[in-house]
Amino acid sequence: MSHDDDLDEKLAALAELPVPPPSAALLGMVRAGGAVTTRSPWHAVAAVVAVAITIVVVHTWVTSVREDLASLPPTWFYAVLAAWLLAFLAPLAVALVPRRGSVLADSGRAALLALVIPAAVTAMSIWLRVDGPQTVIPTPDNALRYIASCILGGLEMAAIPLIISIVALYRAALPSHTRWLGAAVGAANGSLAGLMLHVHCPIGGPVHVAVGHAGASIVGAIVGAIVVPTVRPRRSATST
Amino acid sequence: MVRHAELMVDYCAGNEAAFRELYALAAPRLLAYLICLARDRSTAEEILQQTFIKLHQSRAAYVRGADPMPWLYTIAHRTFLDEARRRKRSRVEPARTDELPEIAVSFDGGAANEDPYSAEQIAEVLAALDRLPDNQRDALVLTKIQGKSIAEAATILGTTPGAIKLRAHRGYVTLRELLRSTEDER
Numbered sequence: 001m002s003h004d005d006d007l008d009e010k011l012a013a014l015a016e017l018p019v020p021p022p023s024a025a026l027l028g029m030v031r032a033g034g035a036v037t038t039r040s041p042w043h044a045v046a047a048v049v050a051v052a053i054t055i056v057v058v059h060t061w062v063t064s065v066r067e068d069l070a071s072l073p074p075t076w077f078y079a080v081l082a083a084w085l086l087a088f089l090a091p092l093a094v095a096l097v098p099r100r101g102s103v104l105a106d107s108g109r110a111a112l113l114a115l116v117i118p119a120a121v122t123a124m125s126i127w128l129r130v131d132g133p134q135t136v137i138p139t140p141d142n143a144l145r146y147i148a149s150c151i152l153g154g155l156e157m158a159a160i161p162l163i164i165s166i167v168a169l170y171r172a173a174l175p176s177h178t179r180w181l182g183a184a185v186g187a188a189n190g191s192l193a194g195l196m197l198h199v200h201c202p203i204g205g206p207v208h209v210a211v212g213h214a215g216a217s218i219v220g221a222i223v224g225a226i227v228v229p230t231v232r233p234r235r236s237a238t239s240t
Numbered sequence: 241m242v243r244h245a246e247l248m249v250d251y252c253a254g255n256e257a258a259f260r261e262l263y264a265l266a267a268p269r270l271l272a273y274l275i276c277l278a279r280d281r282s283t284a285e286e287i288l289q290q291t292f293i294k295l296h297q298s299r300a301a302y303v304r305g306a307d308p309m310p311w312l313y314t315i316a317h318r319t320f321l322d323e324a325r326r327r328k329r330s331r332v333e334p335a336r337t338d339e340l341p342e343i344a345v346s347f348d349g350g351a352a353n354e355d356p357y358s359a360e361q362i363a364e365v366l367a368a369l370d371r372l373p374d375n376q377r378d379a380l381v382l383t384k385i386q387g388k389s390i391a392e393a394a395t396i397l398g399t400t401p402g403a404i405k406l407r408a409h410r411g412y413v414t415l416r417e418l419l420r421s422t423e424d425e426r
Binding site: 019020022023025026027029030031033034035036037038039040041098101102103104106107108111171172173174178180 | 249251252253254256259260263267268271285288289292293296297298299300301302303304305306307308310311314394395396398399400401
């Protein structure tokens with residue numbers, strides 16, 4: 001028998017141990033517990049999306065769309081809108097909906113999307129940007145002010161969907177490390193902010209769109225990564 | 241694992257017998273896992289009970305048809321970490337060799353397959369596991385002792401399969417070296 005085989009058998013032997021019966025307190029809780037309605041992850045996604053769409057529609061109805069819309073190619077406008085929508089839905093679904101047959105969200109896939117989505121929307125904002133004749137191009141004097149205004153305004157609009165997403169995350173069964181799930185949810189709602197800015201903001205130029213619009217996705221991912229593991233309630237589904 | 245899922249569905253529907261059967265299936269592997277983490281049998285048994293209490297409290301978070309075992313491991317892992325933090329040290333107590341059974345028994349109290357390794361040898365492995373870095377020990381325990389796949393271990397520990405593979409391999413190599421050096425010292 002090789003040394004490795006010997007070690008494998010010793011390790012396997014550790015899994016064969018006697019087990020105490022369930023405690024009286026535990027059995028008492030089970031008897032008193034009764035039936036519960038189990039979670040449907042897609043309902044949580046639907047709730048976040050419904051709130052997000054409502055906010056986008058109401059905000060558009062109140063403030064109207066970007067002033068330079070008539071001078072922009074419609075195909076480009078709707079293609080980029082669809083890309084922002086995908087950047088919102090994909091990380092949100094990955095963070096809130098486990099793979100088939102699993103109770104826990106896949107933090108590996110969430111990590112991948114939390115990194116890829118902000119990078120992809122930034123690249124899209126630089127290389128697939130179109131400025132129409134009526135698009136406002138910032139000057140060095142007002143560039144920073146416009147960027148700060150867009151990031152803060154976008155994140156303000158995405159705040160409620162972000163909070164609902166985080167609550168949905170806490171109600172789910174979470175793996176041990178939730179930082180990447182928080183980052184994915186944050187990137188999703190940051191992309192929602194980018195979507196709203198794409199609809200409303202008439203300011204163009206590569207720096208403004210990449211930093212002021214796509215930057216919301218990066219900021220959202222960072223905020224989610226910090227907030228979700230830090231303020232996790234004591235009675236979340238994993239750590240009750 | 242289909243049976244685990246069926247039992248979990250029945251348990252969420254309020255069936256106590258389903259809970260008992262689920263406990264009988266899941267508790268032995270969870271206890272072994274917790275003993276490897278806590279290095280103390282009584283602490284591990286305490287955490288095992290807490291794990292099932294937490295499962296009961298959060299059973300509404302279950303997704304119908306899903307395998308509950310990786311979730312149970314995650315609850316057990318987090319409960320252990322909470323307990324370790326509460327006691328303000330990363331490992332709870334050094335294991336006492338006389339606490340480990342000479343012959344393993346199954347949940348219903350009957351004798352399990354006869355174990356070719358003595359309690360002393362198992363204690364040696366536990367002591368060597370204790371000297372591994374936490375992330376390597378967790379990955380090694382789940383993949384080598386609990387028989388979880390790389391993907392399952394990654395889900396339980398909330399990391400990527402690549403990281404689990406690397407940690408388990410490094411842990412295995414280090415563990416082998418530690419056990420060799422223990423044998424050489426004799």
